[in-house]
Every structure is written in C-alpha cells, then in structure tokens.
Amino acid sequence: MQNKLKTHLITTELFLKGSSFYRGIVLTVAIVLPLAILNITNLFEFAPAIALGTFLNAPSDVPGSLRRKINGILISILLTLLVSFIVFVTKPYFILLLIAIAIISFLVSLISVYGFRASLISFSGLLAIVLTLAVEKTDIKAIVLHVGLLGVGGLWYLIVSLLSNWLFPKKDDDQLLSDTLQLTGEFLKIRAKLLTKQNKREKNAKKALILQTQISEKHETLRESLLEGRKRSGRSFSNERRLLIFISLVDIFELALANSLDYSKIDSIFGLHKSHLIVFKKMNKVLGNHLIALSELLIKKGKLPNLEQLNKTFEKTETAIQDYVDVVTLPEARDGAIALRNLQDYQKQLLQEVKAIRRVLKKVKDNTKASLKIKTSQQFLTSQDYRFNILLQHFSLKSPMLRHALRLSIAIVFGFLLGSLLDLKNAYWIVLTIIVIMRPNYGLTKERSKNRIIGTLIGAVIAIIIILITKNTTVYMILAVVSLTFAFSLIQQSYKAGAAFITLNIVFVYSLIDPNAFSVIQYRVIDTIIGATIAIVANYLVFPSWEYKNLDAVIVGVITSNGKYLQATKALYHNKEENNLNYKISRKEAFLAMSNLNAAFQRVTQDPKSKQKESALIYDMVTLNHTILSAIASIGSYILNHKTTSASKEFDTITESIFNTLNNTASKLENNKITKLTTEKETAQAHKRLQQHYENLSQKRDMAIEAGQTQIDNKALLNLQEAHLISNQLLWLKTLSTNLTNAAKKYKSVFN
Structure with missing residues (x-):
C-alpha cells in the first residue's frame, strides 16, 4: 500500500513539474490574461474573440524546433482567419453554409499529408469552423472586427509561447x-x-x-x-x-x-x-x-x-x-x-x-x-517534403488520407444537419465531437469515442455535484480556470481525463452566463454521444480504409531499408572510420521504417475482427522484418564496439546473397522484375568455410585446454566471439530472408 502511494505521489510530482502541465499553464494564462485586462479597462467586448484566437492557434505549438513552431503558428493563424471569415459570410444562407463546411473540412483535412505538425494546423482549421458556428455575427463590419481580433489572439499566443520558451527554453x-x-x-x-x-x-x-x-x-x-x-x-x-x-x-x-x-x-x-x-x-x-x-x-x-x-x-x-x-x-x-x-x-x-x-x-x-x-548532424534529420505535388499524389481513392478527408467532411455536414433539424441547443457540439474524435483509423476513432463519452460523463457527474453544493460564481470562475489548465495538460496523456476536465470547464463557463447549468450538462452529454456515434459509424461505412489494405508500401519500405542497412554494415566491416556516418544514417532509416511497420500492425489489430484479414500472416511479416533488423544490428553493433579482424570474402558473399534476397522480395511485392538471382551453392560453400573457421578456432582452444592453459587470452576470446557471432548471425539472416520471401509469396497470393 505504501509503495502504491509513493508511486502515485511521484507520478503526480512528475506531472506537475513536467512540460505538459507547464504548457497547460501557459495556454491558460494566454487565454485568461486578455480577459482580465480588457475587463478592467472596460473593453471586455473584444476579449472573447481574442481568447478564441488564442485557443484556436495553440494546437500546433508542440515540441520540436523553434523555427517550425513559429512557422506552424503563423500558418495556423492565416488558416483560421480564412476559415472563420468564409463560415461567417455563408452563415446566413443555410445551403451555402453546408457547402462551405463540406469543402473547407475536406480541404483542411488534407493538410495532414504534410506530417504531424501539419495535422495539428489542420485541426485548428477544423476547430475554427465550430467556434465560428458558435458566434453570432451578421454585420460585415462586426465579422471583419471579430476575425481581426482572432488574428490578434493568435499573435498574442505566439508572443506568450516565445516568452515561455525564453523563460524555460529546455x-x-x-x-x-x-x-x-x-x-x-x-x-x-x-x-x-x-x-x-x-x-x-x-x-x-x-x-x-x-x-x-x-x-x-x-x-x-x-x-x-x-x-x-x-x-x-x-x-x-x-x-x-x-x-x-x-x-x-x-x-x-x-x-x-x-x-x-x-x-x-x-x-x-x-x-x-x-x-x-x-x-x-x-x-x-x-x-x-x-x-x-x-x-x-x-x-x-x-x-x-x-x-x-x-x-x-x-x-x-x-x-x-x-x-x-x-x-x-x-x-x-x-x-x-x-x-x-x-x-x-x-x-x-x-x-x-x-x-x-x-x-x-x-x-x-x-x-x-x-x-x-x-553539417554532419543535419543528415540525421528527417526532412518533411512540403511540395504541392505531395498533395496531388493523394488525390486518389486509394489514398487513406483522401478517404479520411471525404469521410470527415461527410460526417461533419451530417452531424451539423442533424443537430439543426432536431433543433438541438448548441448543435455545433456534435461537430466539435466529430472533429476531435474522428481519425483515419477505425480502432483509434472507436477508442477515442469511448474515452470521450466516459470522460464527458465523469465530468458531468462531478459538475452536477459541485453545482448542487454551491451556487457561488466565484467558485465557478476559479474552477473554470483550473479545469482549463488540467484539460490542456492531460489531453495528450489521458484523453479520458482530458475530456472530463473539458466538460467541467464548459459547464462552469456556461454557468457564469446561464444560471440553468443542468441544461448545459444535459445537452453536452447528448451532443457528445451523438457526435461519437456518427464518428464510429462513418469510419465503418463511409469510404472505410482498413489497415491491411495499406501495408504493401510500408512492408516494402522496411525490407528496402533493411537491405541498405545490411550493405552499410558490410561497408563498416571493411572500414570503420570511412563508413561510420553512412552506417549510422542507414541504421536510423531502418529503425524508422521498422517503427512505421510496427505502428501499421498496431492499427491492423485495432480494426474490427472481420476486417483483420490474415492478421497472423501480417504478424509473421512484421516479426520476420524485425528479427532481420535485429540480426543486422547485432553484427553492426559488434563491429562498432570491438576490435575486429578483416572482413572475409565469405562474409561479402553471404551478405550479398541476403541483400539480393531482400531486394527480390521487395520487387515481388511491388510486382517488379527480380533484379538479381542469388547463387545458393556459392553461398552455402561460403558459410561452410565460415563455420570451419570457427571450428578451427574451437579446436585450437581445446588443444590449449588439454595442454593446461585453462585461462583464455583476450585476443583468442575476441576471435572466438567474432567468428561465432558472424557465422551464426549470417546463417540466421539467410534463413530469415528466405522465410520472408516465402511469407511474401503467401502474402501476395492472399492480398492480390
């Protein structure tokens, strides 16, 4: 019991001293400070728009280089301003508004093809749709002023973010x-x-x-x-x-x-x-x-x-x-x-x-x-390609990102239309739930839906208890600020807890405006359940993108990377100093490719059981590729960290054979011609000679033991270790590459 309590205390301390909680405090300060200052100066009418602009442009402020942070926030500001203006202008005309929402949500969703930070900018753009639907502005001057203040809020957040980075840069x-x-x-x-x-x-x-x-x-x-x-x-x-x-x-x-x-x-x-x-x-x-x-x-x-x-x-x-x-x-x-x-x-x-x-x-x-x-360190950075051509490549129904963009835009329009037809209070909450929950992957969408509903219910129950205990607006104000901080802090670590605090914040904010807080809680829960249901159903029925259909390129990528890693390891064995950098870059690329395959397989397991086609075969492909990567890393790590003998011709022959096998496997998966046939007889003879070398060293050691030399000298031990490891790992790699080829043939016959 004491150990559990100690663990919880340490976890709490780490959270409160960590960057997530700090970022939550920064965002809360950035939102609350303008509200307080403008309230004191009797200019509070401008405060809500600035606060919304601050909130809208915070998502892209994630760990990474400062340059990319600044660029991300500036692009987010421009996008949210444009989206907000278009939605405001079309809002009086319902049909036109639906068309605008459909087109904007589709195009903004596609921005995600440019990577993680781009996906967060995309989220800000989608969030701008919801927050604009929540604000009533009909006069063009009022619209321009509101949009301008959103921009001010975005720039204000950028200043606060840079200041916080200056205070605690690391x-x-x-x-x-x-x-x-x-x-x-x-x-x-x-x-x-x-x-x-x-x-x-x-x-x-x-x-x-x-x-x-x-x-x-x-x-x-x-x-x-x-x-x-x-x-x-x-x-x-x-x-x-x-x-x-x-x-x-x-x-x-x-x-x-x-x-x-x-x-x-x-x-x-x-x-x-x-x-x-x-x-x-x-x-x-x-x-x-x-x-x-x-x-x-x-x-x-x-x-x-x-x-x-x-x-x-x-x-x-x-x-x-x-x-x-x-x-x-x-x-x-x-x-x-x-x-x-x-x-x-x-x-x-x-x-x-x-x-x-x-x-x-x-x-x-x-x-x-x-x-x-x-200059050398820059070679280890994975550069993101931002060419327009990247976007054009995804304009195909084979692209999971295009299917997700279509699915999301249809779900958003349907959710907003349903809320409007049912005349639900704050129907835009349905849209908000869809935007926050829906992901390209069905399993993740389902998981987030469950956590969102549970979190919302927990938040609603806590809010009801507090409202029954007190009617004090000062308490509501304090709790609104505190819950806002914890919501921002926890949303990435625990979506369920984050959703609970978001619900608390919304209820207490509305309680300051509308004394009938229970109706707010009621509609919040109803809209969340409707939005979550739409998100799950849309992921299953509308342009579904089951993960097993998207694996080919990922598998080919890891096989190709492993082949290059093997070649770099071979070069390292011949000359450590000259080929060290190339080896480490190839290693990084191989590890990343394997990470992508691991993540893809996890997404396969999250799909419905009926859509997990040949999951056992896919798992075999994943484990074979992982084991190949590990075997190559074993050889490379030994070479890097030990004084080794010169690379033998047999080593070159076997590694070339394994490389060709990997290349041919990738070619078969891509329906390309086999590049180069391997000579099995020559490879078998090379391995036999390597094995014989190890046996000769073993016999020499046996003779030394018989002569009374029980302690082995360091050089003899290293030679034995090297011969044993190289011989065994190469034999293992050869077997694994052959098994991978057989698995790839079966995979190709099943999925084509």
Missing part, C-alpha cells in the same frame, strides 16, 4: 529525454522477460514492438529539437549535455535491438540449465529500473540513484558463466558459454552507456561523443 527537451529514458527502461525490462519466459514470449514481443515504435517517435522529435537547436544557437554546455544523453539513448536502443537473440536456439542450448540465465535477466531489469530512475531526475531533480546494485549484479554474470562451464564442461559448454559471454558483453556496453548518462547528469564535461559537426 522544458520540452528535458521532458522528451525523460520520456525516452523511461520508455527505454521499460524496453530493457520487457527484453529481460523474453530471455526466460517462453510461454509469454509472443505477448511480451508484441509489447516490445509497441515500445519500440514509441521510442523511435521520441528519437525523431529529439533529433529535430536538439540538432536544429544546435544549428540555430551553436554549441553550449547545456545543449551538449542533452545531446550526449540522446546519443547514449540511441546507442542503448541499438544495443537492445542488436541483442534480439534466436530464442529457439537459446531454449535448445540452455534447456535444462536456464537457471544460469536468471542473473542476465536480472541485469537487464536492474538496468531498466536505473534508466527509469534517471528519467525522473530530469524532471524533479535530486540525487543520482546508487550504482551498487548495478555493479554487484554485473559481477554475478561472470560467476554465472563460470558456473555454467563447470556444470556442463567444455567443449560441450562452448556454444552456451560464448552465448553468455556475448550477452555479458552486451550488458557491459549497456552499463557503460548508463554510466555515461549519469556523468552527464552530474554535469561532468565530456564532449567526446558530442563532437558531431553541424
């Missing part, structure tokens, strides 16, 4: 780093469970895929924020510290992926000796918990956690290896001992990265890792 970066540390810690703990929990391996593997996607998304945002910020303001100690933490997090992520073991082989080797794996499992868990503890320090500050448990657990891994060798005995124990040694080596590297993060948090100056040149 609030978002620290929150992002904290979130990434926490997710990476959870990822390591899940991977620990994969090692021994055979019966729960598939369940844990799916959890790992979700975490992997979330981590990759955080990495992308951090790259934009840290590297763009570095370009703009140059190098500083605080910037370099955050960059050092980020680089260590990327390395930890790659190390974790690189250590995706062939678990069937591990089960085979350690069948009756799994007890020797327990300490390695514990080491991963301890490392994960340590990263989570460090994540909290970035937000709430405090002392670094003790290193004693980490060091002691790592020391036990050496004992575990020796115990295994003593029990099984050499040479039978060699494969298992090398596997444990590789696992220990991986955990040692993780430990070094964790200690590097600790040094940064101690503010020890160490720029060895942050020596990335600005």
Whole structure:
C-alpha cells in the first residue's frame, strides 16, 4: 500500500513539474490574461474573440524546433482567419453554409499529408469552423472586427509561447529525454522477460514492438529539437549535455535491438540449465529500473540513484558463466558459454552507456561523443517534403488520407444537419465531437469515442455535484480556470481525463452566463454521444480504409531499408572510420521504417475482427522484418564496439546473397522484375568455410585446454566471439530472408 502511494505521489510530482502541465499553464494564462485586462479597462467586448484566437492557434505549438513552431503558428493563424471569415459570410444562407463546411473540412483535412505538425494546423482549421458556428455575427463590419481580433489572439499566443520558451527554453527537451529514458527502461525490462519466459514470449514481443515504435517517435522529435537547436544557437554546455544523453539513448536502443537473440536456439542450448540465465535477466531489469530512475531526475531533480546494485549484479554474470562451464564442461559448454559471454558483453556496453548518462547528469564535461559537426548532424534529420505535388499524389481513392478527408467532411455536414433539424441547443457540439474524435483509423476513432463519452460523463457527474453544493460564481470562475489548465495538460496523456476536465470547464463557463447549468450538462452529454456515434459509424461505412489494405508500401519500405542497412554494415566491416556516418544514417532509416511497420500492425489489430484479414500472416511479416533488423544490428553493433579482424570474402558473399534476397522480395511485392538471382551453392560453400573457421578456432582452444592453459587470452576470446557471432548471425539472416520471401509469396497470393 505504501509503495502504491509513493508511486502515485511521484507520478503526480512528475506531472506537475513536467512540460505538459507547464504548457497547460501557459495556454491558460494566454487565454485568461486578455480577459482580465480588457475587463478592467472596460473593453471586455473584444476579449472573447481574442481568447478564441488564442485557443484556436495553440494546437500546433508542440515540441520540436523553434523555427517550425513559429512557422506552424503563423500558418495556423492565416488558416483560421480564412476559415472563420468564409463560415461567417455563408452563415446566413443555410445551403451555402453546408457547402462551405463540406469543402473547407475536406480541404483542411488534407493538410495532414504534410506530417504531424501539419495535422495539428489542420485541426485548428477544423476547430475554427465550430467556434465560428458558435458566434453570432451578421454585420460585415462586426465579422471583419471579430476575425481581426482572432488574428490578434493568435499573435498574442505566439508572443506568450516565445516568452515561455525564453523563460524555460529546455522544458520540452528535458521532458522528451525523460520520456525516452523511461520508455527505454521499460524496453530493457520487457527484453529481460523474453530471455526466460517462453510461454509469454509472443505477448511480451508484441509489447516490445509497441515500445519500440514509441521510442523511435521520441528519437525523431529529439533529433529535430536538439540538432536544429544546435544549428540555430551553436554549441553550449547545456545543449551538449542533452545531446550526449540522446546519443547514449540511441546507442542503448541499438544495443537492445542488436541483442534480439534466436530464442529457439537459446531454449535448445540452455534447456535444462536456464537457471544460469536468471542473473542476465536480472541485469537487464536492474538496468531498466536505473534508466527509469534517471528519467525522473530530469524532471524533479535530486540525487543520482546508487550504482551498487548495478555493479554487484554485473559481477554475478561472470560467476554465472563460470558456473555454467563447470556444470556442463567444455567443449560441450562452448556454444552456451560464448552465448553468455556475448550477452555479458552486451550488458557491459549497456552499463557503460548508463554510466555515461549519469556523468552527464552530474554535469561532468565530456564532449567526446558530442563532437558531431553541424553539417554532419543535419543528415540525421528527417526532412518533411512540403511540395504541392505531395498533395496531388493523394488525390486518389486509394489514398487513406483522401478517404479520411471525404469521410470527415461527410460526417461533419451530417452531424451539423442533424443537430439543426432536431433543433438541438448548441448543435455545433456534435461537430466539435466529430472533429476531435474522428481519425483515419477505425480502432483509434472507436477508442477515442469511448474515452470521450466516459470522460464527458465523469465530468458531468462531478459538475452536477459541485453545482448542487454551491451556487457561488466565484467558485465557478476559479474552477473554470483550473479545469482549463488540467484539460490542456492531460489531453495528450489521458484523453479520458482530458475530456472530463473539458466538460467541467464548459459547464462552469456556461454557468457564469446561464444560471440553468443542468441544461448545459444535459445537452453536452447528448451532443457528445451523438457526435461519437456518427464518428464510429462513418469510419465503418463511409469510404472505410482498413489497415491491411495499406501495408504493401510500408512492408516494402522496411525490407528496402533493411537491405541498405545490411550493405552499410558490410561497408563498416571493411572500414570503420570511412563508413561510420553512412552506417549510422542507414541504421536510423531502418529503425524508422521498422517503427512505421510496427505502428501499421498496431492499427491492423485495432480494426474490427472481420476486417483483420490474415492478421497472423501480417504478424509473421512484421516479426520476420524485425528479427532481420535485429540480426543486422547485432553484427553492426559488434563491429562498432570491438576490435575486429578483416572482413572475409565469405562474409561479402553471404551478405550479398541476403541483400539480393531482400531486394527480390521487395520487387515481388511491388510486382517488379527480380533484379538479381542469388547463387545458393556459392553461398552455402561460403558459410561452410565460415563455420570451419570457427571450428578451427574451437579446436585450437581445446588443444590449449588439454595442454593446461585453462585461462583464455583476450585476443583468442575476441576471435572466438567474432567468428561465432558472424557465422551464426549470417546463417540466421539467410534463413530469415528466405522465410520472408516465402511469407511474401503467401502474402501476395492472399492480398492480390
């Protein structure tokens, strides 16, 4: 009980000190301050429009580079002004208004094709429709004045946002780093469970895929924020510290992926000796918990956690290896001992990265890792293409974004028409619910609808209780401000909680205007349920876009990226210094492509069961691609972090064969001709020679043991590890690429 209470207190403290709550306070201040000032100066008639303009243009202010933030808010201001003016002008003519809403909602929705920030600008444009419907202005002068004041509100929010960024410039970066540390810690703990929990391996593997996607998304945002910020303001100690933490997090992520073991082989080797794996499992868990503890320090500050448990657990891994060798005995124990040694080596590297993060948090100056040149760093940024041609490419019913835009505009028009015909009070709330809830994906729309309804009901019940207890308008005013802050703070973290606070805010604001607050609550609940129902039904029936139909390009993308990653790894083996940068860029692209596939598969699982066509086959494709990525990362990570021998001809032959297999698989999925056939005989001979090399080293070691040399020297150990890893990983990669080809053939026959 005490532990649960302590956890809740820590969670609450992290939230109150985090960037989400800070952003909620900033937006609340930006809205409330003009209302207060203009009320004091007897100019309150201008205040509501300015407050609406502030609220309308806040969504695009999300973590990222300052330049993109400013551009995003300015574009949002122009869009909301245009939308508001058109809706105002057409409002007196109902049919014309419906046509305007349909066209605007369709075109504004399509802006989302330009990425996440663009989708938030699009949301502001859609929100402008609703807020304009809520305001009564018929005179052209009044309309122009109102629209102008909306622009003032938008510019006011931009000023407040820039000021808040100046006061706490690294609030978002620290929150992002904290979130990434926490997710990476959870990822390591899940991977620990994969090692021994055979019966729960598939369940844990799916959890790992979700975490992997979330981590990759955080990495992308951090790259934009840290590297763009570095370009703009140059190098500083605080910037370099955050960059050092980020680089260590990327390395930890790659190390974790690189250590995706062939678990069937591990089960085979350690069948009756799994007890020797327990300490390695514990080491991963301890490392994960340590990263989570460090994540909290970035937000709430405090002392670094003790290193004693980490060091002691790592020391036990050496004992575990020796115990295994003593029990099984050499040479039978060699494969298992090398596997444990590789696992220990991986955990040692993780430990070094964790200690590097600790040094940064101690503010020890160490720029060895942050020596990335600005020109070089820009190559790691994913640039968004804003050409008009991108928009034109989506003008096809095959495009999920076009289908979503059509679906959304039809749902909005239908919702507004239904509310008007039924003469519902505040019928625009139906439209608001549709805009907020509806997403291109059915599953997410359904989930948001459920959370929206539950949140609204919770908010309504709380509001009723408070209204029954007190009729004090001062209390309503305070609660309106407080609920507004928490609504903005929680909407991204917990949509259900955010919806509850939004309902509270609306009820208390209306309670200040209309004494009959219960009617407001009643209509709020009814309109929310109607809007949510329309959103779900529209997603299912109107131009539905089931995820399994959109997977081809995503699967081809990850296969192609994995092929390029393999080629970059091959080049790295030949020359580390010359090919290091290209390897890391290829690695980033491969990780992002895999993240996209993971996210696509999650969307498949959210669709109705009847629309999850061949989900088991799709999952096989996802896991095969993920395992291929992990196997390549395993080779690349070993090459990067160890002194290796020269790359052999056999290595080149096998990697070329695997690359061709991956390329041919992608070509088949795209209905293209096979580019190059692989020579299986030559590949088999190359692998036989690699295996023979490992066996020769093993025999040499056996002879040394027989001669009484029980302690192996470091060079011989590294040579054995390298030969074992390269030989096994290449054989595994070859098998995986062949399995992927077979799965792709089946996939193609089913979906075409």
